[in-house]
Structure formats: C-alpha cells, structure tokens
Amino acid sequence: MTKTGILIEIENDAVKETSLGVMTAAAGSDIHALVLGKAVDGVKDKLAEYGAGKIVNISVSNDLSISPDLQAQALAAAVKKYQFDNLLGTASTNGKDLFARVAAILDEPLLSDCIKVNIAEKTGIKSHFSGKTFAQLKVNTSVFLCTLRPNSIEPAAAPALGEVVEFTAQVSDPGLMKIVETKQPGQGKIDLSEASIVISGGRAIKSADNFAMLDLAAEKIGAAVGASRAAVDAGYAPHTIQVGQTGKTVSPKLYIACGISGAVQHFAGMKTSKVIVAVNEDKDAPIFSKCDYGIVGDIFDVIPVLTEKL
Numbered sequence: 237m238t239k240t241g242i243l244i245e246i247e248n249d250a251v252k253e254t255s256l257g258v259m260t261a262a263a264g265s266d267i268h269a270l271v272l273g274k275a276v277d278g279v280k281d282k283l284a285e286y287g288a289g290k291i292v293n294i295s296v297s298n299d300l301s302i303s304p305d306l307q308a309q310a311l312a313a314a315v316k317k318y319q320f321d322n323l324l325g326t327a328s329t330n331g332k333d334l335f336a337r338v339a340a341i342l343d344e345p346l347l348s349d350c351i352k353v354n355i356a357e358k359t360g361i362k363s364h365f366s367g368k369t370f371a372q373l374k375v376n377t378s379v380f381l382c383t384l385r386p387n388s389i390e391p392a393a394a395p396a397l398g399e400v401v402e403f404t405a406q407v408s409d410p411g412l413m414k415i416v417e418t419k420q421p422g423q424g425k426i427d428l429s430e431a432s433i434v435i436s437g438g439r440a441i442k443s444a445d446n447f448a449m450l451d452l453a454a455e456k457i458g459a460a461v462g463a464s465r466a467a468v469d470a471g472y473a474p475h476t477i478q479v480g481q482t483g484k485t486v487s488p489k490l491y492i493a494c495g496i497s498g499a500v501q502h503f504a505g506m507k508t509s510k511v512i513v514a515v516n517e518d519k520d521a522p523i524f525s526k527c528d529y530g531i532v533g534d535i536f537d538v539i540p541v542l543t544e545k546l
C-alpha cells in the first residue's frame with residue numbers, strides 16, 4: 237500500500253472541509269494526516285473518521301507559524317522521515333505557497349490546483365487555457381506532490397485508526413521571510429476560494445452599496461460573495477473578490493451569478509462549480525447557455541425574493 241502524507245488545514249479549531257476532500261482523494265493508501273504546529277486533540281476524531289491511519293503532529297524548536305520557509309522545511313522533513321510516496325494538500329493560498337517551497341526543497345515536480353487525482357498512477361487533471369481544455373498530467377517521481385482545487389473532491393467518511401504521533405523536525409529557519417500579521421476577512425466572512433456556495437454580482441449591480449443585497453443573501457445560505465471584473469473595475473467591489481481569469485478560481489457546490497453576462501474570462505474562474513444558477517434580465521445572455529438553472533429577470537426584483545424564500 238502506498239503511503240500518503242496530507243497537509244491538514246485547520247481553521248477556528250476545526251479541520252477545513254477542503255482538507256477532508258483531499259483525504260478522500262487519497263482513499264486506499266496509508267494516510268498520514270500532517271498537522272503543522274497546531275494542537276491535534278480537537279481534530280483527531282474528525283481526521284480518523286475521514287481516513288487518517290496516523291495523525292502526525294509536526295513541530296520544530298521555533299514558532300512554526302511565523303515562517304513559511306520553516307513550515308516547508310518541516311513538511312519536507314516529514315516526507316523523508318515517513319518515506320511518503322505522495323504528499324497532497326489543498327490549492328489554498330497557504331497550500332499553493334507551501335507546496336511550491338516543498339517542491340523546491342525536495343527537487344521534485346509539483347502538480348498544482350488539480351481537479352482530479354489518481355495517486356496510484358501519479359496523474360492529475362488540470363484545467364488549462366481559461367478552462368477551455370483539461371490536461372491529464374503524469375509525473376514519474378519518487379514523491380508525488382500535488383495540490384487539489386478546493387471543493388473538487390466531495391469528502392466521504394472512511395474510518396481509520398487515527399493514531400497520534402509526534403514528530404519534531406530538526407530544521408532551521410533560513411530567516412528570509414517572516415509573517416508579521418495575518419489579516420482576516422470581516423467577521424463571519426467565508427473564504428471565497430474555499431466556499432461551498434458563492435453568490436457573485438456583475439456590472440448590473442450598479443453600485444458598491446447594492447452589494448449589500450448579495451451580502452444579505454449570502455448570510456442566509458452561508459455563501460461567500462464574489463464579483464465580475466466589470467463590477468470590480470467600476471469600483472463596486474474589491475479585487476480580492478473578483479472571480480475569473482485574472483481573479484480567483486472557485487469551485488463551489490453552488491454558484492449564483494447575478495447580472496453577469498458570462499464572458500469566457502469570468503467563466504474561467506467558476507466553470508468547475510457543481511451547479512450554476514444565473515439571474516439575468518436578458519434571455520439571450522451567454523451565461524444562460526452555461527448554467528444549470530436560469531432565472532430571466534431583474535436582479536433587484538429576483539434577489540430579494542430569493543433571499544426571502546431562503
């Protein structure tokens with residue numbers, strides 16, 4: 237049986253759903269859940285429920301949280317210590333950053349932001365050319381390094397032993413970089429890239445204040461709010477929530493596009509959503525040929541009614 241290390245991301249003392257999906261992607265191998273510098277007591281049962289044979293609590297002599305280089309070195313040390321065949325994680329902001337560093341340390345190639353993975357064959361499927369094509373990539377390496385797009389794999393319980401082991405990595409910080417502050421989005425806001433529901437507004441929203449209508453709907457259904465580039469360029473929304481080719485890529489279970497025409501560059505960022513709902517007053521808008529459910533209507537009529545119903 238192959239051995240797979242999985243970088244677990246923890247938020248508010250709970251395992252992120254996206255990490256559980258990555259564990260499901262590694263089903264059938266001997267899964268080691270890797271927790272970097274955080275207490276495992278509160279998360280070990282969840283990790284065991286989703287397939288962790290071992291839960292490796294990785295520490296170093298310093299504070300791990302301040303240095304991405306130190307975290308990457310500790311992860312690379314764990315790969316060597318446990319002789320993993322595969323190291324998987326989420327293509328989150330942290331995951332993308334850390335895995336690139338680990339790949340450099342181990343001098344191995346990295347498949348990043350895959351939407352499917354087959355660890356037995358060391359292959360991953362990635363979306364290319366703004367989502368117009370999908371490429372299957374195969375690597376022939378001793379350690380298969382791969383990050384998966386958040387929400388691309390539905391987590392499925394697969395109970396395992398969940399034995400906790402401690403690993404103190406003997407590594408030192410090169411001192412090139414230090415995290416001085418981490419800014420969280422507003423209270424209760426959901427990370428757009430990892431949200432399971434996203435509701436986005438386009439040019440039709442007409443003002444920054446009108447985004448409050450989407451905030452309200454988002455609050456009701458536990459969604460994150462996104463925006464098209466036209467809405468961002470017009471100053472209605474910050475670039476941090478732009479979805480698309482030059483914004484964020486999202487892959488939620490449900491994507492609701494409000495007053496968005498469905499340009500290819502927007503589609504590139506949300507095409508892998510499981511269900512797409514569009515609200516647009518123009519029945520010929522391109523978005524209607526790309527969505528699962530379409531509502532022809534004025535967003536200022538439809539969204540408040542939808543919110544009320546929800």
Ligand SMILES: Cc1cc2nc3c(=O)[nH]c(=O)nc-3n(C[C@H](O)[C@H](O)[C@H](O)COP(=O)(O)OP(=O)(O)OC[C@H]3O[C@@H](n4cnc5c(N)ncnc54)[C@H](O)[C@@H]3O)c2cc1C
Binds near residue numbers: 467484
């Ligand atoms: C290199 C490059 C990169 C790009 N990157 C991105 C990107 O990352 N993300 C992105 O989104 N775009 C990107 N774009 C821009 C993209 O081509 C489109 O211009 C943009 O997506 C359009 O945004 P929109 O759909 O909000 O606006 P529009 O295309 O103007 O569409 C507005 C829609 O709202 C509808 N509407 C108007 N009023 C109402 C109403 N009251 N109720 C209901 N519907 C209404 C209209 O019928 C229309 O379909 C990029 C473009 C380029 C060239």
